[in-house]
Amino acid sequence: MSHSQDNKCQTVSWAVGDAPLELGPCIAAIGNFDGVHRGHGKVIEAAIDAARKAGVAAAAVTFDPHPREFFRHDDVPFCLADRIEKDRLLAAAGVDRVIHVTFDDNLRCTDAAAFVTDILPAIGVTGLFAGSDFAFGRGRGGDIDTINAMGADIGITATAVPLLSDENSAVISSSRIRAALQAGEVGQAATMLGHDWAVTGIVQLGDQRGRTIGFPTANIPLGALLHPAFGVYAVQIFDADPQAGFALLGNGVANIGIRPTVEDRGVLCEAHLFDQQPDLYGRRLAICLKSFLRAERKFTGIDELTSQIAKDARAAREILPPIRQTA
Numbered sequence: 380m381s382h383s384q385d386n387k388c389q390t391v392s393w394a395v396g397d398a399p400l401e402l403g404p405c406i407a408a409i410g411n412f413d414g415v416h417r418g419h420g421k422v423i424e425a426a427i428d429a430a431r432k433a434g435v436a437a438a439a440v441t442f443d444p445h446p447r448e449f450f451r452h453d454d455v456p457f458c459l460a461d462r463i464e465k466d467r468l469l470a471a472a473g474v475d476r477v478i479h480v481t482f483d484d485n486l487r488c489t490d491a492a493a494f495v496t497d498i499l500p501a502i503g504v505t506g507l508f509a510g511s512d513f514a515f516g517r518g519r520g521g522d523i524d525t526i527n528a529m530g531a532d533i534g535i536t537a538t539a540v541p542l543l544s545d546e547n548s549a550v551i552s553s554s555r556i557r558a559a560l561q562a563g564e565v566g567q568a569a570t571m572l573g574h575d576w577a578v579t580g581i582v583q584l585g586d587q588r589g590r591t592i593g594f595p596t597a598n599i600p601l602g603a604l605l606h607p608a609f610g611v612y613a614v615q616i617f618d619a620d621p622q623a624g625f626a627l628l629g630n631g632v633a634n635i636g637i638r639p640t641v642e643d644r645g646v647l648c649e650a651h652l653f654d655q656q657p658d659l660y661g662r663r664l665a666i667c668l669k670s671f672l673r674a675e676r677k678f679t680g681i682d683e684l685t686s687q688i689a690k691d692a693r694a695a696r697e698i699l700p701p702i703r704q705t706a
Contacts, residue, residue, distance in 0.1 A: 388470035392443070394481035395489060399501040405476055406430035406506035407438035409513065411445055411553070414459030415468035417573040418510065418543040418551040423472045425540050426508040430475075433506070438476040439469045440502065446482050448603070456646075458603050459553060459572075463621050464579045464665070478502050491521025495529040504535065511539040545571065563608035563671035575667040578604060578635065578648040579619055582659045585649075594688050596649040597659045599666065601635070606646055609636035609675040612668045613695035615702075616652050619665040629653055630702060632688075632695040633666050636675040651688075653696065670698050 393400055408426035412419050423439060430437035443462060447454060460468065462479075469477050480486065480502070489498065494516045499507065507526060515521045526537035542550045549555070551571045559568040560576060569575050578599055585598040597616070614633045618626040633650035650666045652659075672694050678684040 388466075388474060388477060390466050390470075390477045390479070392479045392481065393502055394483065395485035395498065397501075400478070400503050402476065402503055403436060404505045405436040405438040405503050406433060406508070407440045407478070407504050408474070408508045409440040409515075410509060412439060412441045412465060412469065413445060413553045414556055414572055414576070415465060415472065416459075416551055416553065416556060416571055420472055420573060421543045422508050422510055422540045423469070423474060425538065426506075427473050429506055429508065429538075435505065436475040436503075437473065438478055438504070439472070439474045440478045440480060440504065440507075441465070441469075442482045442486075443479040444482055455606070456601065456603050457557060457605050459556060459576065459605055461579055461602075461604065463663070464577070464619075467619075467621070467624075468574075488517060491516030491525050492529055494521060495526050495535065496533060499526075499530070499535055500533060507535070507537040508540055509537065510542055512542065513539070557605055560605060560607040560668075563610065563674075565607070565612070565668040565671055575615070575669065576607075577617075577665040577667045578633075579663065579665045580604075580648075581663050582661060584660055585647075594651045594685075594692070595656055596633075596651050597664060597666075599648045599650070599664065601646045601648060607635060607668070608671060609646075610634070611672040611675070611691045613670040613672060613698045614650055615667045615669060615699065616650055617665040617667065619663045621663065625665060627702065628657070628664075629655055630695065630699040631666075632672070632692050633668075634675065651692065653692070670695075672698075 406426050406429045408423040410419060427437040466477055513523060523537045523539040530536060544550050556568050556571050580599040582597045582599060612633050614631050616628045616631050618628055629652050631650050631652045633648055635648045637646060648666050672691055
């Protein structure tokens with residue numbers, strides 16, 4: 380997993396109706412970039428190469444919220460990354476600027492022509508790179524050819540980047556990555572992503588039941604993040620302070636699910652950090668899934684649960700590479 384954080388990357392938000400950004404011209408990759416997978420990386424790399432040759436900033440233009448969230452309010456959680464993690468991954472990909480365009484009713488009602496002649500100039504885009512399946516504007520009425528036709532007179536060009544396929548000639552997509560995670564195939568997901576998938580968020584104060592049975596946990600609600608296969612995972616745990624970047628805390632074991640034995644509500648990631656007990660409350664962590672150990676199940680009581688957690692911890696230690704403790 381890439382843990383670099385480019386602090387020089389500028390992150391801005393813009394909505395239809397806002398004043399134009401006064402940041403100078405840029406050549407941008409555009410897309411939802413959920414998870415920032417290897418296919419996204421190919422588009423971003425093409426935009427960066429063109430920007431460097433032109434001597435302008437390289438940008439990533441994305442949408443917040445994800446259009447699927449806007450149109451399908453009652454949909455199950457599906458996001459592969461929260462906004463902070465998405466920004467980190469885009470910065471690590473090498474762009475100079477991340478532009479979040481607010482997806483609201485104003486944008487939904489914007490037709491393809493206005494997107495090209497009004498929105499792209501307002502955010503400083505002179506060149507655009509997108510996957511060959513990119514469509515935009517009301518009713519998805521525009522494509523790469525639309526941009527080139529309408530942008531010719533105002534100095535905007537667009538380039539379609541062929542979709543990236545795996546060794547089986549299947550296109551790498553966020554949908555396939557979600558399916559892999561929901562099947563517990565974290566290695567397959569990581570191969571498509573180009574990095575480990577992680578649950579990210581702020582550690583919440585829980586009932587501290589784990590501490591009483593010898594396995595204190597850092598509890599992170601999944602919120603809008605995709606729900607992977609419920610169960611137990613071997614994990615690596617990182618401090619994910621947005622200002623400081625990723626710092627490895629150590630190996631561990633984590634349960635993701637609804638905790639059927641203790642009958643709690645809500646989907647949680649409960650991560651136990653091996654051999655350390657730092658105060659993690661209120662800190663932003665990234666729990667990187669390395670291997671799926673077993674499915675979540677209900678136990679007869681706390682004693683059986685404690686015994687199984689000990690077995691899970693031993694199994695995770697056998698899978699994970701030894702690391703030097705850093706906290």
